[in-house]
Amino acid sequence: MIEFAQLSYRYPDQPQVCLDQVSLALPAGSFTLVIGPSGSGKSTLLRCLNGLVPHFSGGEVAGSVRIAAYDPIALGPRVMSRHVGMVFQSPEAQFVLERVEDEIAFALEHAAVPREQLRIRVEEVLDLLDLAPLRDRLLTTLSGGERQRVAIAATLALQPEVLVLDEPTSQLDPQSADDVLQALVRLNHDLGLTIVLAEHRSERVLPMVDLVVALDRAGRVVSGHPREILANSPLCPPLITVARAAGWQPLPLSVKEARPFATRQGLAQQDAIAVGKTGEAGRASATGPTRQQRPYLEIRSLEAGYGTTPVLRNLDLTIAAGEITLLMGRNGIGKSTLLKCMIGLLRPRRGEIRIAGHSIAGRDVAAISRELACLPQEPESMLFADTVADELRTTLRNHRLPVNEALIDELLAQLGLSERRERYPRDLSIGERQRVALGAISITRPGGLLLDEPTRGLDYEAKAMLGGLLRQWSREGTAIIVVSHDVEFVAEIADRVLILGQGGLIADGPPWNVLGNSPLFAPQIARIFPGRGWLTASDALQGLQRG
Amino acid sequence: MTPRSLLLVHPVTWTIWLGTTLLTVSLTRNPLYLLLLLFGLTLVAETERPTGRATPLDPIFFAVIAVSFGALFNAATIRYGDTVLVALPASWWLIGGPITLEAVVFGMINGLVLSALVAGFGAFGTAMPISALISLVPRAFYPLAVVMSVAVTYVPLTIRLAGQVREAQQLRGHQVRVWRDGLPLLLPLLIGGLERALQLAEAMAARGFAADPPSNQVRMMLVGGLAALFAGLLLQFAWGQVVAASLTLLIGTGLILWALRESGQQAPRTRYRVYRRGIRDMMVLLGAGLTLIAVLAPWPGRASLAYTPYPTLQMPIFEPLLALALMGLLMPVAVRLGDHYLP
Structure with missing residues (x-):
């Protein structure tokens, strides 16, 4: 169905090739996952399938691509749109109209599909993607997952033979991401649709796919069955890391497949309390500061909301200096509202917030953020200067602090950005841009840091780097509060986990207590080894060595 | 069979309703009728507003701002009127001189006219989905x-x-x-x-939205049309050849329209929603027609549309029959509320 033969591609004005002699074949009806570090050319590879590369991007191409009998490089996206549907990261950036049904019909109208077929096709895709109850809704009133399903439906209405998706779940919470992936599995199983999907968080996709295509930074590609590729890939979820180290064969791709191995080793059913201590002890040695330290942030009887709708009621919370606290909870429950109250962007209706012993009442956002820095969900909104170093200087000037070049150098070194010092921030990778924004807010050396969904769009390597950085700062005494849906990241770095429910906190404790037994928030390792208190691959590997 | 639409009346009916509304608002300076229209149009917008969509611009809030600003601006710049509220020293640049009650009221009326126009456009924009607006646009x-x-x-x-x-x-x-x-x-x-x-x-x-390249024939007609327009303007203004200029301009316009028509024919489109006219359209058109007759037909009540506070402020005339006819513009509200009872 899809065949790449010695395809090489170079972007305009770039010295290196982005794809280097790529040869692979994907059969009709297959579900393929494309993995690779940021900047390895995953998106470029996908865009070759419908001719966006090179027709939209320019550049030099050698070799060939065939989709059934079509040549996308010769035909271009206009013709290929009938055969290859493409869904992008951000659903909002794909919409032209304002209502679900109209948006789905729009591409069909443009393609002059006869009217009698138009209605049938719209109804079919509405049903296929469970969108019929939402047909009259405004797109702005839908959740992220629903919007992404509308984008898929709008693409599928043209009845392409291949559906290509470029990180469609990277901006969604786990529940919405799961909805989208389940819809894709249905399309693949029921319609035999060929699906090619690029995704950073492979843990949730691996059990569904037939093939994996792995790219490296040099633009080279290997492809094969998921077990073959993941046996050697550096980009793998915790489950695969543990399975490879433990020598489990055949390599399990899901928690369900891994459980029998754990049971066979006699590790899955041990006494919860006894083994729970193993995990706790192991993690305590790695985490450093505990909650016994001096309080940094104190929230008392907080009540907040928008208009007449209360979001937070009577919330009490104390965060210690040097503690990494992860705040979780479903979308719209009030996590961002709590963050906004802490930083002064939203005035609480009642209650008090104190930072380092001082109330924030009456202080403006700028003054608070010098003490308690906050990284918003969209770090790009911060970046505007010509160079990375200038971004940091701007913050110092904003706060009327002296521009200390030694301090800037030191922070850039900590952030791993020394070599990028004079680069234009928006030309950097997503992970690097995020670290520039982190530098821009933390150059004032604040006592606390708030991070809102910092792992969105990051690959495993960038996430590990961010985790290491946060751990280093926490050891230096910085209180860190992270809002995240990424349970694997939470399990890696948290000293304490808070779960926000309707109106207030419903769980508060160390990660092995809060996440370990949660059906919704448990990471892969906790699901494979229930009751042992292990949350991460390193917990499990240490435990397996001991056991 | 066509898909169900949230739009209860035909887009063309809505367009006629908007035209009538704008004409009515621009024909009256009577603050009582303007207030009536403002509240009525706000009601239309509110009943048409889809669930979950925030009001982009609250017409009443806009009216408060526009009326206040209009009053202040007019009071500060116009020196006409019998009822002097306060006299500022004449030496004060621009605002010096007597501030009159009539100037304040005139400014407020200006604000009301602007607000009613905004409310009319707001109601139309709220009611019409973008897809319906696109369906009104010629294919070219x-x-x-x-x-x-x-x-x-x-x-x-x-x-x-x-x-x-x-x-x-x-x-x-x-x-x-x-x-x-x-x-x-x-x-x-x-x-x-x-x-x-x-x-x-x-x-x-x-998704296949790349623009269709125009054919050579269309390009030639467009270039020829533009050249003829340019030549026509030269003939008219440089050489004063009125007849030749008119002919050339006519040929140029014809060529451009023909090119647009050809380009539309070359890009076939189909339409998902086919809007049909029915009893609801009839009701809205009747309401708008009633308003139109009331503001255009020569009858004694029509005189109450005109009003000026100068030179001495007087109470505007209120003609109940005319006010009732203006309420014809509220027919979309009746159609929306009574939708269940209509065939």
């Missing part, structure tokens, strides 16, 4: 209509992006003190907007 202008719809869809996105940028800059201590401080707000908004535009362009290309 389809690409332009798509661009307009994208622009409309981008407004709420841009507003949200502006909010994000403002908050993000606040979080790094940014405060606007001088004009240059606006750059950290403007640049990320501009760059972010361009990035989103590129993403949308790419997504649209992937």
Whole structure:
């Protein structure tokens, strides 16, 4: 169905090739996952399938691509749109109209599909993607997952033979991401649709796919069955890391497949309390500061909301200096509202917030953020200067602090950005841009840091780097509060986990207590080894060595 | 069989309703009728507003601002009227002199006219989905209509992006003190907007929205039409050849219209929704027709549309029959509320 033969591609004005002699074949009806570090050319590879590369991007191409009998490089996206549907990261950036049904019909109208077929096709895709109850809704009133399903439906209405998706779940919470992936599995199983999907968080996709295509930074590609590729890939979820180290064969791709191995080793059913201590002890040695330290942030009887709708009621919370606290909870429950109250962007209706012993009442956002820095969900909104170093200087000037070049150098070194010092921030990778924004807010050396969904769009390597950085700062005494849906990241770095429910906190404790037994928030390792208190691959590997 | 639409009346009916509304508002200076129209049009917008959509501009709030501003501006700049409220020293630049009650009221009426016009457009915009607006556009202008719809869809996105940028800059201590401080707000908004535009362009290309290249014949007709227009203008204004100029302009306009028609024919489109006219359209058209007759027909009550507070402020005349006829513009409310009872 899809065949790449010695395809090489170079972007305009770039010295290196982005794809280097790529040869692979994907059969009709297959579900393929494309993995690779940021900047390895995953998106470029996908865009070759419908001719966006090179027709939209320019550049030099050698070799060939065939989709059934079509040549996308010769035909271009206009013709290929009938055969290859493409869904992008951000659903909002794909919409032209304002209502679900109209948006789905729009591409069909443009393609002059006869009217009698138009209605049938719209109804079919509405049903296929469970969108019929939402047909009259405004797109702005839908959740992220629903919007992404509308984008898929709008693409599928043209009845392409291949559906290509470029990180469609990277901006969604786990529940919405799961909805989208389940819809894709249905399309693949029921319609035999060929699906090619690029995704950073492979843990949730691996059990569904037939093939994996792995790219490296040099633009080279290997492809094969998921077990073959993941046996050697550096980009793998915790489950695969543990399975490879433990020598489990055949390599399990899901928690369900891994459980029998754990049971066979006699590790899955041990006494919860006894083994729970193993995990706790192991993690305590790695985490450093505990909650016994001096309080940094104190929230008392907080009540907040928008208009007449209360979001937070009577919330009490104390965060210690040097503690990494992860705040979780479903979308719209009030996590961002709590963050906004802490930083002064939203005035609480009642209650008090104190930072380092001082109330924030009456202080403006700028003054608070010098003490308690906050990284918003969209770090790009911060970046505007010509160079990375200038971004940091701007913050110092904003706060009327002296521009200390030694301090800037030191922070850039900590952030791993020394070599990028004079680069234009928006030309950097997503992970690097995020670290520039982190530098821009933390150059004032604040006592606390708030991070809102910092792992969105990051690959495993960038996430590990961010985790290491946060751990280093926490050891230096910085209180860190992270809002995240990424349970694997939470399990890696948290000293304490808070779960926000309707109106207030419903769980508060160390990660092995809060996440370990949660059906919704448990990471892969906790699901494979229930009751042992292990949350991460390193917990499990240490435990397996001991056991 | 056509898909169910949230639009209860035909887009053309809505367009006629808007035309009648704008004409009515612009024909009256009577503040009592203007107030009536303002509240009526606000009611139409409110009943047509889809669930979950925020009001982009509250007409009543806008009216408060426009009326206040109109009153202040007129009071400060117009020196006409018998009822002097206060006399400012004549030496004060621009605002010096007597401030009259009549000037204040005249300014308020100006504000009311503007507010009623905004409320009319607001009600129309709330009721008409973008897809229905596009369906009104002739096929030759389809690409332009798509661009307009994208622009409309981008407004709420841009507003949200502006909010994000403002908050993000606040979080790094940014405060606007001088004009240059606006750059950290403007640049990320501009760059972010361009990035989103590129993403949308790419997504649209992937969905087959690449523009059709015009045929050579269409290009030739367009070039010929533009050349004829240019030549016609030269003939008219440079050489004063009125007859020859008119003929050349006519030929140029004809060629351009023909080119547009040909280009529309070459890009076939189908329509998902086919709007049909029915009893609801009849009701809205009857209501609008009643209003139109009342404001255009020569009858004694029509005189009450005119009003001026100068030279001495007087109570405006209120003609109940005319007020009742103006309520014809509220027929969309009746159609929406009584939809269950209509066939």
